[in-house]
Amino acid sequence: MGDQVLLAFIAIAIGVAVGVVLFVPFVAVSYRRRGRLGLGRTLLWLAALIYFWAIWTYTLLPLPDPDTIRCVGAITDPMSVVRDVQKAFAAPGNPLRQPALLQLVFNVLLFVPLGFFVRVLAGRGILVALAAGFGLSLLVETTQLTGVWGVYPCAYRFFDVGDLMTNTLGAVVGCTIALVVPPSMRGSEAKPDADLPRPVTRGRRALAMLCDGLAYFFVSFGAGVAVQLWLEYVVRDREAVLDGSIAAAVGTIAPAGVFLVLILSTGRSIGDIAVQLRYSGSRLPAPFARLLRWAGGIGGLSALALGGGLFDLASSLLILVAIVMLFTTRAGRGLPGVLSDQHLADARTPARPHARP
Structure with missing residues (x-):
């Protein structure tokens, strides 16, 4: 039982980690194809990610x-x-207590979620579920047959044609069960009203801030790792690698620069683009308003992070102010909107440059 719990934990941890990495593009795709981000569908995709890794861990x-x-x-x-x-039912006692039959039942159940996801998330039917179940099962069985593709000198788990059959059956069963889900909730096709403007809510603005935070982290992390690799293998300065200050500085400046270029050129941050928001309507010149918009968000946070010491406290206070102003300003336009004298609108709303709220 302990091993099973550990394997489940590993699958959940990897699935959640991959979900965090893919979250911003997932939000962007959801808003463009469905007009919004639905909690139920998001949880289903997360479950699909965890399920995929559970297949491999188990x-x-x-x-x-x-x-x-x-x-x-x-x-x-x-x-x-x-x-x-036949042996399970011929043996005395409850056939469900026979290990061989239990293994068959488990193999079927293991692939039921795959068929369910094929219909509900991908909008495909029995034939696709059958092909997906057979293909994934064949990949798993072949991986076992080849000793994890040559990592081991021989197979340490059985390649079993019976597993291919029962796994594929499980995918078909899952796809059939998914018929109980209303048709309007199935599939990945774009919704007819996806391009229509929707109300700007604080929840939507909070989602944009979350996407900005994740984007900042990943750009910062990627830039820092790239600098460390450059120092280690190109410059060969081991002392600088161990010190880490250069990587830390670049990891702070890089996302600030990316956001500055994006906001000055489009007026929108990564989070705004993901959730289809737009700042507009300022009495200030557009370039200056956009610069203030940047300074009130990632720009100011990055500048304070570079200072260190007391500036770290100031950056924490800036984050707190941003959260408070999310709930105290109109539509959650926050500090960037107040500094730039702009208001928030759905990006799908026809632009009116001189309009004021």
């Missing part, structure tokens, strides 16, 4: 010590499934 892990593995062959007789079922 079928391949734990990886054995190469010195202690026991090589196994392949079970290529498709009738072995039938014989296992």
Whole structure:
């Protein structure tokens, strides 16, 4: 039981981590294809990510010590499934207590979510679910047959044609079960009203801030890692690598620069673009208003982060002010909107440069 819990934890941890990495593009795609970000659909996609990694953790892990593995062959007789079922029902007692039958049932259940996701998230039917179930099962079984593609000298888990059959059946069953989900909630096709303007809410603005924060982190992290690699393998300055101050500085300046270029050129941050928001209507010249918009957000935060010491406290206060102003300003336009004298609107609303709220 302990191993099963650990494998579940690993699958959840990896799935959530991948979900965080993909969150900003997922939000952007959702707003463009469906007009909004639905909580239920978001949770379903997260469940699909966790499920994908659970397939691999439960079928391949734990990886054995190469010195202690026991090589196994392949079970290529498709009738072995039938014989296992016959033996389970022929044995005395409850057939569901027979390990062979329980294994078959587990193999079916393991791929039921795949078929469900194929219909609900991808909008596809039985044939696609069958192909997806067979393909994923074949990939897993082949990975086992090849000793994780040559990592091990031989297979340490059985390649079983019966598993291919039961896994594929599970995907078909899951796709059939998904028919209970209303058709309006299935599929990935763009909604007819996706391009229509929608109300600007504080929740939507908060989502934009979250996307900006994630984008800032990933740009900062990527720039810092790139600098460390450059110092390590190009400059070969080990002392600078261990010090880390250069990477930290670049990791702060890089996202500030990316956001500055984007806001000056489009008037929108990464989060605004993701959730289809637009700042407009300032009495100030557009370039100056956009500069203030940047300074009231990522720009100011980056400048304070560079200072260190007491400036770290100031950056924390700036974040607190941004959160408070999210709830105290009209439509959550926040500090960037107040400094730039702009108001928030849905980006799909026809622009009126001289309009004021």
